[in-house]
Amino acid sequence: MISHTQAFIPSPPQGVWQVGPVPIRAYALCIVAGIIVAVVVAQRRYRARGGNPEVVLDAALVAVPAGIVGGRLYHVATDYNQYFCSDCNPVDALKITNGGLGIWGAVLLGVLAVWVMMRMRGLPLAPLADAAAPGVILAQAIGRLGNWFNQELYGGPTSLPWGLEIYYRVDPNGSLAPLTGHSTGEVIDVVHPTFLYELLWNVAVFVFLVLVDRWRKLGRGRVFWLYVAGYTLGRFWIELMRSDHATLVFGLRINTITSSVLFVIALVMVYLLRGPRETPSEVNPTQSEVNKSIQN
Structure with a gap:
């Protein structure tokens, strides 16, 4: 048994609380809290750009369910061996409360759903995307706390003072239930808290985005x-530190490769997208012309 004095950060004793027949999951609560924060930040920023903050709420109602579906699809696709093997139960692929949402699947399907909504309303997507981006990464930071409660997404063993204690967890029958x-209070290992590294990185990116956008x-x-x-x-360097199971491509974790490709694409897009900041419009130019014709 490992001494508790080796680590500064303990894991929570549990991540699920039973209230009658209803399980209250910390992972889900963190995701909900992140969504609320993201909506509030996006509304304030979209209003400051001249947009209607109600549009942000409508976009969230579209993006959240689409993002959950997309995030789960990405996770299952990139970690299919956990769900489709000789000893696996494919039904587990549907159990999102057990953790496992791939951020890029969530962003892709969420943005696609919002794009369709905005197009139907005749509104430009870019101002909303720019207003929402800082809140999204802040929401991701909050969501990483759910990984702390679930004792997941950690790195290799460490003796650093901020090492994370991973505990044995059992159900009421004494069976292992991570x-x-x-x-039980017994420490399995002391590891790098990569969820915390990503949380702090995401907060730093949030501050950077707000400041550079203001400037x-x-x-x-x-x-x-x-x-x-x-x-x-x-995410690239944090993935290199993680020790949990992941699908490997060319000997690298798949999220490492995804991060590398998206980083290059993002830099190209930042370079190509030039021009002054646009103002959100409640009607597209075509509709505006129609309205003027009717008035005349």
């Missing part, structure tokens, strides 16, 4: 692509 059980008055989607570049840069 996600839903309660800690340069960015538009045309450049804040969004700076978010992609900033996040993937951090």
Whole structure:
């Protein structure tokens, strides 16, 4: 048994609380808290750009379910061996409360759903994407706390003073239950808290995006692509530290490769998207002309 004095950061004793027949999951609560923060930040920033903050709420109602589906699809696709093997239960692929949402699947399907909504309303997507980007990465930071409660997404063993203690967790019958059980107090290992590294990195990127946008008055989607570049840069080196199971491609974790590709794409987009910041319009030019014709 490992001494508790080796680590500064303990894991929570449990990540699920049973209230009658209803399980209250810390992972889900962190995601919900992140969504609320992202919406509030995006509304304030979109209003400051001249947009209607109600549009942000409508976009969230579209993006959140699409993002959850996209995030789960990405996770299952990139970690299919956990769900489709001789000893696996494919039904587990549907159990999102057990953790496992790939951020890029969530962003891709979420943005696609919002793009369709905005197009149907005749509104430009770029101002909304730029307004929402800082809140999105702040939400990701909050969501990483859910990984702390789930005792997941950590790195290799360490003797550093901020090492994370990983506990044995068991269910009421004494069977091993890493996600839903309660800690026995026995430490399995002391590891790098890579979830914390990513949390702090995401907060730093949030501050950077807000400051550079305030300084340069960015538009045309450049804040969004700076978010992609900033996040993937951090995710690249954090992925190299993680020791949990992951699908490997050419000997590298798949999220390492995804981060590298998206980082390059993001830098290209930031360079190509030039021009002054646009103002969100409640109607597209075509509709505006129609309205003027009717009035005349």
